[in-house]
Structure formats: C-alpha cells, structure tokens
Amino acid sequence: MERQEIKERVKKVIANVLNTDIAEISDDANFIFDLGADSIQSVQLIAGFEEEFDIDMDEDKAKEVQTVSGAIDFIAGYLD
C-alpha cells in the first residue's frame, strides 16, 4: 500500500475517533499534545487502526506511538 494512502486512512481514523476536522491534523501532530486525545481515545485509536487496516498490532508498542507520522510508519511496518 502506498504511504499516501496509509496517511489518508490514518487521518480518517483519527478524525473519526477524536471528532476532529481532518484538515486540522498535521503529519507531525501529537495525539495528546496537539489533538487532545485522552487515555480512552488513545486505546480507541489503536482499535480503529487495526480495524481500518485489518491488522493485529502489538499493543505495548502501539501505545508508544504518539504522532500521526509515527502511526503511519508503524502501520506501514505491518503492511510490508
């Protein structure tokens, strides 16, 4: 899958979980610091990514991912 497509789908999940306008999500945005995710939403984001990309992520490592670009890289690793 192309990186651009992963990015668009990642942002779609984020916008959906955090109830945010997709245009406001920059590539280097931090889920908590920039987008205001709380602890429940952080877990919802992981579930959302797994569902969107039909992958089963390592939960502990996934929790360490804090930014949009980090999420794209992390998910790309599962799709290679």
Added chain:
Amino acid sequence: MTRRFQIHKKNLRNFFYPESIAVVGTNRQKGTVPGDVFINLLKAEFNGVIFPVSPRDTFISGVKTYKYVIDIEDPVDLAVIVFPSSVVHLALEQCGKKGIKAVIVISAGFREVGGVGKEREDLLMEIAEKYEMSVIGPNCLGVINTDSRVRLNASFARSLPHEGNIGFISQSGALCTGVLDYARAHHIGFSKFISFGNKPDVNEIDLLYYLAEDEKTSIILIYLEEISDGRGLMQAAEHVIEKGNKPVLLLKGGRTSEGASAAASHTGSLAGSDRICDAACLQSGIIRCDTIEDMFNIAVAYAYQPVPRTNKVAIITNAGGPGVLATDAVVREGLKIAQFSEETTDILRKSLPATANINNPVDVIGDARADRYKVAMKAVCDDPEVGGLFVILTPQSMTEINEIAQEVINVSSQYDKPLYASFMGEADVGEGIQMLRRNRVPHYFLPESMAKSFVKAYYFNELAKESGTEHVPVEDVDRDKTHQLLNKAIEAKRKHLPEFEAVKVLETYKLPLLPNGLANSADQAAELADEVGYPVVMKVMSEDIVHKYDVEGVELNIRSKEEAGKAYEEIMKRVGQYAPQARIDGIFVTRQIPKGEEIILGIKRDPVFGPVIMFGMGGVYVEVFEDISFGVAPLDGNATEKMMERIKAYPLLKGFRGRKARDLKVLKDTIMRLSQLAVDCPQIKELDINPLILLEEGQGAYIADAKLML
C-alpha cells in the same frame, strides 16, 4: 550555593504570588485531575488571570482556552502542567519558550515508575536548565497559597484551606489531601501548602529558605520520605530557626534502619541512618515528630498561642484523676508544676469551695460552672510564677461546657501566656471543642499530649535563645601529611589500616596518643620500650589477626628493656603456634595507659548526612545498652557538648557518688578534632577508636586502640 538554588531563589515567588496562571493540558472533564485543577483555581477565586490551555476544548466553564501556551499573548507567571507524562516535556518546552519561569508538574508517571519514567524526568530537568525555569513536581498535588491577596489553589485538593500561619511542605501528595481534611476538621489554617512530589528540581531546602522569609508563615511542617541532602537540610533549618525565628517540624517516613550497613566496626553496625537523622534534627534544632497528630499538636501550640517563657505549668481541672494524669505528664516531660504565690492561693481560697484543691493542680471540683473556672484561670494566669496553663474539663451533668469553653477563649485572649485545653470525651464536649479550635485555643484529647506539645514549644523558645555558634575549623593539624598517608594507602589498594598505621594518621590531627613505635626484632622492641617509657604494652600487628587476645598476642605491664625483648620473643612464639599462616607486620610498642573510663569514638559516612561522629561509653554501656550518640560533622563546640550530654551515662563522666569527674575538656577537644578529620579526609570510610581511655579531670585521655577503614 548552587546555580539551581540561585535560579529558584529568583523564581520561587512566582509559584506563590503569580498574577497570571496557565493550566496546560486541562479539559472539561470534571472529576479528573486536568479538569479539576482549572476548576479549583476558579472556585478559590484566584486573584489574577487564568489561561486554560487545552488542545481540544475551545472553552471551559465559560473561559476561552488556548491550544498552546505559546498562543497566550499576555505574560504568564506560573504554569501548571496536567498533561499525561508522555507529553509533559513538549508542554514544558513551550513554557520555556513562552518565558515562564515557574512550572508545577502535577502529572505522575516519572521517576516513581522507573524505566522510561526516569528518562522522562531527566528530560524535564534538561529543559528546565535550558530555560532557567524552576519546577515543582512532577507527581505532586500542587501548590496552595491562602493569602487573601492571592487565593491560589493550584492543586487537585478539594478546596482552599483556612488562612493561617503554618507552612506545610510534603513529598507525598496523597498524604496532603488527608492532612487538609484533618486540618479543616480541626480549624487549622495554612499560609502555604506545597506538595513537591519527586522533587528533582525544587526541593525542601529551596522551600525552607523561601518560607524563612515569608511573612505569612510562622512555623514550618515538613513530611519527607527521602532526604536528598542531609547537610543542606540542616543548614536550611538552622537558617529558618536563627534568621526567621520559626520552628521546623519534621515527620519522616521510613524510620527503619535500612542504612545500617553490615560494616565490620562498631560504628558501622550501630549507626542506623534513622538514628543519625534523629541526631541531625537535634543538632540543627529541627523538632522531629512521630505522627501527623503529634506534628499538628505541636504546630497549633506554637501557631496559636504565645511561646512559653518558662517551663512552669499550672493545671486547672474539675476532676481529680485527669489532674493527676496531667501532673504525671508534666513531670515526665521535664516540665515543672508551678508553685503559686500566696496572693494566688488567697484568691483561690476565697473564691473556690472549701473542698477544692487550691494548690497546683487546682481542682475546682466536679460541679464547677463557668464562673468558677473563670476566677481560677484568671488568678493563676496573674501569677508571675506560672508560665502556661492547662485547662481540663470532664462533662458532669451540671458542667456548663460551652460557657466554660467561652471563658477559656476569653482568658486565652487576655493573657500573654500559653493556654491549652483538654475537654475529655467526645459527644457532649464536641461543640465546646469546636468553639476552642475556632478561636485558636489548642485542644488535646489527652493531658499527655498537652504536656508533650508544651515542652516542644518551650524547647524551641530555649533553642532560639541560644545564639548559633559558627563552626571554627581546627587548624593546628598537618593536613598535608594526613593526605599523604591516606593516599599512599589507597594507591596500594589497601582497605584497612592497622593500629600502628592508624595512629600515625591520628597523630597528624593531634589526637591524644602516647609515644609508640613498631618493632621487628627483640632488640628493636627493647630500644623502643626505653624510648616510650614504662610501663609498656606490646601487641602483635597483623591484618590476618582480628582479635589479638585470642592468639595471646598482647603483653601488658612491661617494666624494663629486658622484659620488652623477652616479651617480643614470647609473643612471636605464641602467635606462631596459634596462627602460623598469619603475616606479621611487627610488634606495636607503646606506653601503657593508666586505668580510666573506656570511651568509644568513631567516624562513619552516612549516605544522606555525610561524615558522622559516634560517641559512647565503652564496655557494657555500648554492647548491652547501645548508649551512644551521633553528631553530624563538622561539630562546633556547642554541638559537641550537646552530643556528649545525650548519652544516658553522661552523669557518670561528670562525677557521680564518689566517682571523680573525667577530663571532659580533653574529650570535647578529641571529638572536635575527630570531626575535623572526618570533614577533611573523605578517604576515611570508617574509623573506630575503641577504647579511648578517659582519665580524671586535668589528666587527659589516650587512645588505646584504633582501626581505620578506607
């Protein structure tokens, strides 16, 4: 003073008297730390501007939010960060860029969780250093300033406590909420209330120096679990007491002696870190408390009432039993039962029923009403012999509890003498107790607590009277030679110096030793014996022999050259039989010390307080009773004397029932020289002088054996 200390000195006021605050990472969710911290500031009616910084919410409780702290156009004096720990560094970096110099990090998840948490905390400190910011926290409750000019509740405590003159500093945030609740129930007010959590930056020492200058604070209470710089804490407390004339009370968690290492020497095994903490408190004037209740009992006595000027106490009671208990407590605490003047007893005789006891403790009898209490209290308080008054009440059917409480309040406000009350019971006396507490009359459930609190308040007054003595270093020592000897041993990778080498080190500090030398032949021993003077004692020196007597390696009372030569041969022969593998350094020859009192002295290095001196009487006193005291080096003359006086057997040294007084002047000088050696030579890990023989007054003292560990 360190660079960080200077930065904090500049920044600390912003924590307590900010004109504007940013709550960074807050949200609308009530009942959560990020949500409540902002609401608490509003609820306390903070006298300044509050900027909520929230990445998601556009407003909270009608107040416009900012996405980032750097978006705020106005200056910000204080930031309170409530973000999760993983992004606190991002918020702190922005605070630095914004020019905020005081930051409270309430968030948890740092050093206390280990691993990545420790790394996060280190990162915060790097950022704080870069922007010259001061940080309170992380992992804390926050900061409260009740000053009506500010009304600051930058914490997640339920509400702003009453305004008062007690400053409270705590390492534990959870304890703080319990303390605040207790204080509210007891009408105890605070000036400043600070929870500082992991304290990697601003710590108790910085806060003590700040509160020393704080006009709203007259007493400082500290709860600590970990002292990071023992000597620094002592100096800060001394500053508060001497310059600020404010008592410092310490409640320290973890009283177990985990610090007692399994060191080979007496000093090492006896010096548990908690005992050293006790000694450090006594030395610096810190009042150490055992429980929170104990701490507040003393705090209200000091904060609400005049400081006792004498230790003579009067007791007024309507019940005999509690009067007896109070009298016992007064005497047990070292206070005195005041002897009334004739004038006082005349007034009491005329005003009280014939069955009343007009002497101290005054028993106004079980049926006493408010008027009887009033006349007795006034008569007693008018007596110049009385330094303070304890009023005890038990609730009989005719006892006018609230009216008596009111009279106690009235008398308390009219006299410049401390007045404490104990209304015994709970249900019936409850309202009266609340009246007393609301009106700043300390109330204690037990008479024993009254006496204990009075004595601590009196102790502080006495301490404050003593002018602080500056430490004057002992100068007539040969530091170069000492370092030369110690460094040579360290270069040779030696861990321990035997007596014949330890004494060389001690000689450079002019510690009391008799002439001595090491012999490696019978002839040499005979010559040395002649030189040092008779009678002579000879001892085998070997790192392989721990107990010289077990191998018959000691000869006493040698009175001639010939005897000395012979003794050398005999010691070597016996040692050869008992310990054939032992490597022998030689035979130590020294003049025999006359009989005297055996004293044990030592140096130990405590991880918290640094070099520590131990003192006690030898033999059974130390072995069975552990009758020893500690002092944190450097010791001035005053601290040395106090340390000597702290052992129970001290009266024996001063002369007791036919026993002549010992040379305490030389003992004091020896301890001070030892203290100087400990400070000057960090190479010395431990030193054991066991025994020092202390002779009668004017005759000196001599070290009979010494071991030195490197």
